Amino acid sequence: MLKLYHQWTSTCSKRVRITLAEKGLDWESHHINLKDLEHLDPWYVKLNPAGVVPTLDHGGKILTESNFIIEYLDETFPKISLRPDDPYERWKMRNWMHRFESILHKNINLISFVKQNRMKRYEKFSEDELVNFLSRQVNAERKLSFEKRIRHGITEAEMQFAEDRISEVLDEMNDALQDKIWLNGPKLSLADISIAPFVERFEANDLKQLVDWQKRPALGAWWSRVQELPSYKTAFNFTIPG
Ligand SMILES: N[C@@H](CCC(=O)N[C@@H](CS)C(=O)NCC(=O)O)C(=O)O
Incomplete structure (x- = not known):
């Protein structure tokens, strides 16, 4: 189903x-x-x-x-609810999720491209292969972004800009978590779930400024709680078939 x-x-x-x-x-x-x-x-x-x-x-x-x-x-499937009951808290949850997608995801994508050496794969492309690869992109914005990254690379300034934007959102999360266990209060919500895989990505990419939990202790404590969730472990333990 x-x-x-x-x-x-x-x-x-x-x-x-x-x-x-x-x-x-x-x-x-x-x-x-x-x-x-x-x-x-x-x-x-x-x-x-x-x-x-x-x-x-x-x-x-x-x-x-x-x-x-x-x-x-x-x-x-409402039996186990992952949204706050209060409409204003629900708005806050959606606002977090919107910021995670529009700011955090966009910027970590650029950083991961460099940190995970994805350029290596494209550097081997001949001009024909590159044109073919770009022509297969279904989204004009992605196509443009790939073309820019592959042909012109990513500058240090662009990397720093991306990291700074992520930092701002992490500061907001740290502030919000001063008096709460989860982003929307006492109950785990979709906002916590929405951001969790990205925090793991900051660690995997060794982005020391972003995962300096002494600088953001409330966020660090939240992150420890997230990693203890059986659902988090199950989701991360899924490996490629075969
Ligand atoms: N806004 C979309 C973004 C999905 C997205 O970017 N997925 C990535 C993997 S996390 C992907 O499929 N990338 C393929 C590519 O880079 O060509 C969502 O939340 O579902």
């Missing part, structure tokens, strides 16, 4: 896997191989016109955008 098209290391896929585990829902896995550009295959783009993972198929209803998918799951 629930089929998830996802990739094992993808942050947005992890959001959905944590939510599924937290809610105790059974699901079928369809792993998408990003390295082989399976997410740009026409059959997949029909499901997800942006050509990104994850995509959820709920009995034929196709859903994209990980933050919206997890909210859909929470509304559709």
Whole structure:
């Protein structure tokens, strides 16, 4: 009934896997191989016109955008709720999720490109291969961004700019967590789930300024709690089939 098209290391896929585990829902896995550009295959783009993972198929209803998918799951399977009851707190939850996607995700994507040496793969491309790769991108903005990164590289100033924008959001989180266990109060919410895979990415990319928990102790304590969640462990333990 629930089929998830996802990739094992993808942050947005992890959001959905944590939510599924937290809610105790059974699901079928369809792993998408990003390295082989399976997410740009026409059959997949029909499901997800942006050509990104994850995509959820709920009995034929196709859903994209990980933050919206997890909210859909929470509304559709309400037994274990991951949203605050109060409408204003719910607005705050959505506001966090919006900031995580529009600021944090965008900027960590640029940093990961450098830190995970993704350029290496594209540097080997001949001009024809590069043109072919770019022509397969379904989203004009992504195409432009790839072309700029591959042809002109990423400057130190751009890296610093990205890190500073992430830092600002982490400061806000640290402030919000001064008197709370979770971002929206005493109960784990979709906002906590939405950001968790990205914090792990900051650690994996060894971004020392971002994971200096002495500088942001409330956030550090929150991060320890997140890593202890069985749902977090389940989502992160998913490995590539075969
Ligand atoms: N806003 C989308 C973003 C999805 C996204 O960017 N997914 C990444 C993996 S985390 C992806 O599929 N990247 C493929 C690519 O870079 O070409 C969502 O939340 O679902």
